[in-house]
Amino acid sequence: MRLTSFTDYGLRMLMRMASAPELSYSTAALAEEFGLSRNHLSKILQRLSHGGIVETRRGGGGGATLARHPQDIRLGAVVRLLEAGQPLVECFPAGTQTCTLDGHCRLKARLHAAEAVFLDDLDRSTLADIALPRLSAEAVT
Secondary structure (H helix, E strand, O other), rough: OOHHHHHHHHHHHHHHHHHHHOEEEEEHHHHHOOOOOOHHHHHHHHHHHHHEEEEEEEOOOOOOEEEHHHOEEHHHHHHHHOOOOOOOOOOOOOOOOOOOOOOOOOHHHHHHHHHHHHHHHHOOOOOHHOOOOOOOOHHHH
């Protein structure tokens, strides 16, 4: 299974945030650390915010913070949230009939099962398990 870059960067940002969950992380600092545009990073943070993973505040002293303790955030839940709308294969979304094997394919059920096992395995780990080493406070604000 290949994760989208959206999910990859989302996980990286969360790993950084889990290194010092009491701090607020500026969009600019995170974008610089990961070599990502602030616009793209903001979209990822917005999805994480809507999913209850992070909280964001605008203005001076604002930024992003984890909404829950890192040990309470399951990796499978994060991947499900960030990969929402990104099917493993073209034929997964309901209503797409582009596959000529539809009705005869034995692969689709196996891929669904493999995807479920993958996500279930990620659910056994938390954000605390993959937190990055702590940076100085100056590097994150």
